[in-house]
Amino acid sequence: MIEINNLTKKYGNFTALNNLNLNISTGTVFGFVGPNGAGKSTTMSILATLLSPTTGSAKVGGYEVTKHPKEVRKLIGYMPDFFGVYDHFKTVEYLDFYGASYGIPRNERLQVIPQLLELVNLSDKKDFYVDSLSRGMKQRLCLARSLIHDPELLILDEPASGLDPRARIEMREILKELKTMGKTIMISSHILPELAEMVDEIGVIENGVLVSQGKVSDIQNQLSSNRILNIRILENKERAMEQLRDEKFVAKVEADEKGLQVHFSGEDKDQFELLSKLMADGHKIVSYSEAEADLEDVFLAITKGA
Amino acid sequence: MMMLYLKQKLINPVLEKEFRLRLRTIRSPLALMFYLFAIGLIAFGFMYMMFNDYYYGGMNPERSREMFYFLSGVQLFLILFMTPGLTAGVISSEREKQTLNILLTTQQSSTTIILSKLFSSISFMILIVFATLPIYSIVFLFGGISPSQVVFIFLFYIFLMFSLGAFGILFSTIFKKTMIAIITTYGTTIFLYGFTGLAAIFFESINRGVGSNLVGFLLSLNPLAALISMYDSNFTEQMFRSQKDFQIWEIFVFVYFIIMIICILLSIRFLRPALKKKKLKQS
Structure with a gap:
């Protein structure tokens, strides 16, 4: 699903990614670990077509992100590490806007949105204004938003950062559910130890270099x-x-x-x-x-x- | 085919979202109210002065025409003042609120996003300006102005809003901070419109009769001069001191139309990173 070859991203003299090579197969839940500033968010932003690499290539579902960004955007559901919401939207309207932005017909949106709200346990908040939701609820709503077009790949950048323990557990349960649905998930998180049982593979990145990649058990060995x-x-x-x-x-x-x-x-x-x-x-x-x-x-x- | 393309570009979720969110804030009705209050106060103040002027003995078609010119000038300055503020934050505020990245990963093209943002902010400005029509209708009570002149002036306002809005949206796309985008847009507006007016006055006063084409060309970049040339067909001739095939307002529209298109194209180009155009080295 993801093929990254010799990917390098430089900001002036600073090298955020240095010849990164990474392969993630379809259906895998991939944990992306590394200290702050290691290059996780940069990698994910490139995959989400939000950044252009300096050199190298990145493919999602066989599409080169720099050459076929529109096709890549259809395949991915992206949740950034920091995000905002439109305050004057209701929860349902928020999802409906993104559904329409992905070109989903209105009748399909009307069917999908209640299902997504149920998945993220926000059915009872459907008519609430988004700015009245708690942080954990907003995180879950953003996750629902990233699923609105039924993407094959989910790129989740620190989806549980800043959440209290209960909200983290709720997020973990939703991710487990998504895993059973067969989604390929690339996740970077501070709560990776808590997700140990659901992550198939991990990649450890430091200073823009992939230090280690493989199955959790192999790396533990x-x-x-x-x-x-x-x-x-x-x-x-x-x-x-x-x-x-x-x-x-x-x-x-x-x-x-x-x-x-x-x-x-x-x-x-x-x-x-x-x-x-x-x-x-x-x-x-x-x-x-x-x-x-x-x-x-x-x-x-x-x-x-x- | 062209209509279908425009329909797809203009009637889209981003535009719908912008309309909905803009009208849900308290700022929008407040802005409308204060604008109408300001222009109403000026119009009724003008009428009060006229009715109390014993020399003219109240309103007549001549006075009505003066009132129309006066109101149009005031409206022009209000548009120049409000449009940069309404447009210069449309992209940068999404960036500051951290909603832009998510929007950029949807299927909406850069063209759709930029045009929708521009149209929605200008639409609000058009709503404000059209809300002043009842005040303009006072002019018709006393005659002196034809409805076609009013339509013409309003079309000029709409063009002016789009050209100013294009500056606003470009700076909003380029600069990360809304405050910097707003300051730059106001700075550019003041420089383009203020400088051309002041420079024309300066050259007119120091160099009477010589190089008067320069004064004409400088005024052709000034919205107030363009507005005056719409009322007074001799104004262009007076400023250029020769017969011209084009009126000042026509040159104004031509020049700013090109600038507007360039600004919109640059905004579309800079909204997303240059993914396709950049040839990546396969190392």
């Missing part, structure tokens, strides 16, 4: 060479810490009220040997487990925190 071991010891914690620091694959040992956190770079076999050694040395081990890396850990591990 990459990280397993830098696993964290949680060890709870009944007594003599200090002696155990001293001993662990001298071990071959141990980079760092930290302690808190829960126990010891051991940064371990060895493989499964080495991890087993470490446990055996600790037991043989008489340490009273209550629990010994490997911390599960979530997407947030993946992100922090891959990016350098620029």
Whole structure:
């Protein structure tokens, strides 16, 4: 659905995107992760035909965004990171305006709009003025707006930014629903860890360069060479810490009220040997487990925190 | 074919949205009310002065014609004052409200968006100007002016609004901030209209009889001079000091029509990034 080849975007001397290569297949839910200013919004703006790249190419559904912008716009539903609404429109009128702007006939709009309002749980707000809606409701309305022409691809730039936990959960549920509808979704979000179960692939971008791309599980496996071991010891914690620091694959040992956190770079076999050694040395081990890396850990591990 | 194209371009969701939203704000009826109040006050003030003038003994066709000229001049300045304010924010305010990006990802073309924005803001201005017709009808009570002259003047106003509106919409497209767009539009209007008038007066006073074509050409860019040339067919001859095939207002319309088209085309070009024209290197 999306093919990006050697995409570069420069603003004067500043390079926002540097030879970005990215492929997203149809039906995939793609999480786009990266620190602020990494180039996520720039990439999404280029795909939405709002920015022209300096060099390289970007295709959506086989259409080059710079050559066939009108066809690309038919295929995408775009939700920017910051957006406004027309204050003097009612919710229904707001959706009707965008439906008409996409060339949807009036009778079709009359059928689609109630369905979309139901999808985003705003049916009871259909006659409310848009400026009277809460931020979470406006976000959901904007999502409904991006779906009005039944696009194949949804480009959602930080759709849950600034939302309270409840509104985030509501947004996540809607996105899950969209996934079941078979939409291809490209999403950048601060709540990506919360979306872990619905994201098929992630791409990590930093300083305009795609640092990593692949299935969530594959990237988590990459990280397993830098696993964290949680060890709870009944007594003599200090002696155990001293001993662990001298071990071959141990980079760092930290302690808190829960126990010891051991940064371990060895493989499964080495991890087993470490446990055996600790037991043989008489340490009273209550629990010994490997911390599960979530997407947030993946992100922090891959990016350098620029 | 042409009519169908224009229909598609002019009757569209963006235009409908603009009409609806503009008339839902309190500012629109207030602007209409204050405009009518101002022009009514001036008209009735003029009539009051006439009726209290014992020399002329009230209104007559000659006085009625003077009142028409006076009202037309006042209306011209009100249009010059209001049109930049109504048009110079139409694109930049959408950008500031962060609604423009969403609109640009719809199927609406840049031409449709720009023309709809221009037509909707000018339509409101036309509504205001047409609302003053009852005041103009006073003129007909006393004679001195034919209805065709009124129609002619109103057509000139509409043209003036479009030409000023084209400046406004261009600056609104180019500049990100509405305030800068408004200041630039007013600045351009004052420079084009004020400078041409003042320069004509200056050259007329220092160089009587010599190079008078310059004065004529400068005045041909000035809306007030164009308006006067519509009332007085000898005005062009007096200003050019020679027989001319064209009246000042005709030159005015010709020049500003070209400028208007250029401004609209540039606005359409700059609304979206140059996606097609730019040849991208495949690195």
